[in-house]
Amino acid sequence: IKDLPEGKRCNLILSFVGKADSITIQPIAKIVRKIELGYGRFSANGEDNGKKLITLDELKIVERAFTERVKELIVSQNLLDFSDWRTVCYLMTCLDSEYMDKYFKQAFIDDTNVVKYLDDTVTMWTGSGVGFEVQDVYKKYLSEERILEAIGHLVDNGGLFSLPPRVQDNAAAFYLSSQGKQNYMDQIDKRDVDAQLKLWRETDA
Numbered sequence: 001i002k003d004l005p006e007g008k009r010c011n012l013i014l015s016f017v018g019k020a021d022s023i024t025i026q027p028i029a030k031i032v033r034k035i036e037l038g039y040g041r042f043s044a045n046g047e048d049n050g051k052k053l054i055t056l057d058e059l060k061i062v063e064r065a066f067t068e069r070v071k072e073l074i075v076s077q078n079l080l081d082f083s084d085w086r087t088v089c090y091l092m093t094c095l096d097s098e099y100m101d102k103y104f105k106q107a108f109i110d111d112t113n114v115v116k117y118l119d120d121t122v123t124m125w126t127g128s129g130v131g132f133e134v135q136d137v138y139k140k141y142l143s144e145e146r147i148l149e150a151i152g153h154l155v156d157n158g159g160l161f162s163l164p165p166r167v168q169d170n171a172a173a174f175y176l177s178s179q180g181k182q183n184y185m186d187q188i189d190k191r192d193v194d195a196q197l198k199l200w201r202e203t204d205a
Contacts, residue, residue, distance in 0.1 A: 010058035017065045022077050026084040042094045067095045080116040104141045114150035118170040131187030132173035155200045172196040
């Protein structure tokens with residue numbers, strides 16, 4: 001994009017946005033996010049970061065197009081099933097927080113969506129071992145009680161074990177964190193997560 005004349009860059013980005021599906025909207029979100037940072041918008045602390053890919057007025061046009069395209073996509077598709085839903089979600093929350101509040105209020109009626117959302121709250125760390133750090137990002141939309149309720153329902157009906165392994169790990173890590181099972185690094189050890197999942201499977205059997 002940067003190799004194009006300045007006057008053509010915005011139109012190219014808009015053409016990408018207009019044709020985007022649930023897969024291609026994700027790398028587009030990263031491009032938009034990078035442009036945002038160049039203008040010091042949102043989490044860039046208002047700092048101007050040098051050379052710009054497009055003008056600020058063009059960026060605002062791209063933001064509106066991006067927002068509308070994402071809304072069109074998530075009418076029929078689950079945002080939380082996007083492989084990089086967090087970047088899309090972050091931008092949408094910055095650009096139209098009221099819409100996202102309503103979207104997630106409806107989405108979180110479903111227990112499965114509740115545990116999928118934990119991917120933004122539970123971070124996996126690797127080193128001498130594997131551990132999970134649970135942060136309070138979830139509090140923007142959910143309570144600990146609602147998350148534990150969703151995990152309990154999914155364990156009881158067996159639905160948790162049909163979800164991707166990372167989602168299962170996140171659920172077990174969150175549950176163990178709520179029980180105060182963190183180690184000296186304030187993390188939940190992967191071995192404890194595996195043990196908890198094994199216990200749940202045996203209980204469900």
